[in-house]
Amino acid sequence: MTPLTSSSKFKGVDILLTSQWPRGVWHYANNPEVNTKLCGSNSIASLADKLKPRYHFAALEGAHYERLPYRNHVVLQENAQHVSRFIALAAVNNPAKKKYLYAFNIIPMKTIDPAELVKQPQDVTENPYRCPTKDKMDTQKTAFSATEEEEPANQYFFDLSKKQGGGSRGHGRKRHSDGDGRGRDQQHHQGQPKQPRRHPQPSGPCWFCLASPQVEKHLVISIGTHCYLALAKGGLTPRHVLILPIGHYQSVVDLSSEVVEEMEKYKSALRKFYKSKGERCVLFERNYRSQHLQLQVVPVPLNRCATEDIKEAFMVQAQEQQMEMMEIPEHTDLKQIAPPGTPYFYVELDSGEKLFYRIQKHFPLQFGREVLASEAVLNIPTRADWKECKQSKEEEEESCKQLRDDFQPYDFTWDE
Template sequence: MDAPKILVLGTVTATAPLYRRLQKLHAKQKFDAAFCVGTFPVEEAVATPAPLPVYYLLPANDPMPDASSIAANVTVLHGHGQVDVGPLRVGYLAGVFHGEPPGYTPGDVAALEALGACDLLLTQDWPRGFHTLLPDDRIPGSLRHKTDATGSYLVAQLAMRLRPRYHFAGVPSAHCELPPYRNDQDSSSFTRYIALAEQGSDQKSLYACVIGPAPSAPPADVTPCPYTATRTEPSSRPAKRPKTTTSMAKLAPVEVAQTRWAMGPQSGQPPPPGYVCRLCSVAGHYIEDCPQASTPPDGYVCNRCHQPGHFISACSMKRASREPQECWFCLASPSVEAHLIVNIGPAMEMSPDERSDLDKYKEALKTMFNGNCVIYERFIATRAATHMQVQVVPVDAAFDSRAFRDLCARESGVDFEVVDDKFTVDRIASDSQFIFVEAPGERMLFHMEPGDRRRVPLQVVRQALAVMAGEPAKADWNMCRLSVDEETAQRDRFKSQFAPFDPFPE
């Protein structure tokens, strides 16, 4: 049997010119299939017969076209999975993890990993860390200054686990090829990574290859795996600011409102000579201090009070509180899953003693786990949030706090600062949002001043811990669900183990 011949495409903007090109190529070479790893016009693509079998990736959160409407030679690969094309096993993962909403979940990645190795891996997302061993002139210009925010760590991990011979990606749309890399130090298997640009661009948007028998030895230019290597070459990209130790005084409530937390100029201070506000075209103030910045456009109506004249952020009407009717771990909720409760402190629902009781529980758990645990407290505003929470996760004795911080910064854009070992959240202004982490050996804080509108992933800590534990699917707590009987049995086992450390024994 002849070795399979395939074509891989980047983002498709129009099917007519693409199919004309494919028709010419297919007439000369007789390709077995074409795969699109970018985005594509769904209605147009599925309604137009293709000149050869064409496979499109469609994220799971996009509706699947009706089977009866899909034209001849067109196949839509929905979500994630594997498909056999002749002798080739093709794994695919559609969507972008950092999209809104995410195009796939850690659970999808784990499910694809469970299907086993594949010859081709098709992902729309790029792998985070693709650039680690590349010189700057090999990195696409559009990505050169944002490599640390490009792609997903989950895709990098997926490629390492599945060890495909080829890995293709298409979002963002840019052409990039890595030298073949080893999947591990002692293995002869290697992977070629190719990212493709958008159809019609001046970059490479189509890749043709013949998938013959796997060679017995890697090529001479093989490199280590970029996703586990450390970049050592000089780079022209701006260096990340050094990590600093933040004092408690810097975060005192009176000072928090005056501090930008290393994010640009001081509000209210005059700009340098020559600076002109881009909003009103007048010098003398920054754009954030511009009088027009607080004036909504004509026709704008506040979505909270339904009155014109102000933005919702300046609305005097308080947001309606939400009753915790559906919360499964609020003691006041009729839906509380009481079978999971191990212990209730005598003053946990009271003030001001609740912090003292909470600290006693935290110290008891630290002792129980020999200090090998991560404790994190977060307050990130969401529409559904009705309370703050503290979570405790046991970790391995070899837990690396710096690797944890780096992972949070790379994968979620959350850059933790190391704080003094006596720091407590009492030092943070009551209207500030934060994530405070107590890890083995250090404490760290991510803090947002009032008015900061950045979107912060609520599960950033859990996601990083799950990845570091080799269980990325567990970032989604729904993947940890058990039956009530199994959860009750686990509760009883933990209750027995915790009894010697219980600060409030019955």
């Protein structure tokens, strides 16, 4: 393979078929419904990284998984290349009726116009197989330690351990099957230290994991590496948006450092965008009876009310409902106040002031909208419930297109 991939004329392959999944293919993207502790091969990952397939199909895990497309180049450091797509298919006629067929048309890359070939789709992510540089290693470990462990030495066909039985190499030795077509390393469950906690998985269909079939992709405005921006369904105003993590995270306090960093970039971009429209930015999060983080971002006209008025509106309405909302120092990390798993309501004002309420038992689900829709702020009380503000899909598509065009000059993902 080395002579092939080292040639300057080699651009990649159109289709790669493997039995095993590549190890870590889920990095930077949506999590598959498989046990990532035991899933995938580093050898296949290395193969996919070098061959740069436009489509990579695998089926050994018996699960359907379509990963977001990923780049095969480093932005601003290497020439643009085509993207790769990984698709895993379930077993034929499986009882759960998971997808086991994939039909598509593909034009060989050698016949495609080079400029057309390297076009990057809006939902493209970083390459999942590229090793992090030394200065990013600690951050990278934090991001992935909760979702996976070291790859077991035993593979589906061959044992990759240095010693096996009496031999010193052990290569070429078949792995024993446990009856379902997949081998198991019996020692993995015996005498091993306790493994890191796995990254939380959605308990059911998730409307906000970007790769989920339930996501209404026509509402998406911008997609970064770790987060994306979407038009709020039934928004309070035409520019009411959500900042959401691409992967499955329940709340802000669960986020890894690189997701937090990109979320802050979206906040900064939105503040500049709203300011250009004569508006101030109010953010709030309800970590209660929700399984995927939704950071609500609502613009309020500067001439409508001051930041102090918005702050007072939250405090007063909380007090009216016997809720003690507290102000927290501007630079205080929310994780210090609300450990993961703590239900809470959180507000961030454009002044940098932050309001916090630790939810005890019951909490009005529309509280944030009710405050902002009240007479004291936007004075649109009939829009407090998003279900009363629904638009047709065609209207949503038009609203999203307009907002996407307006936001583009402030969208940092275009620069990257």
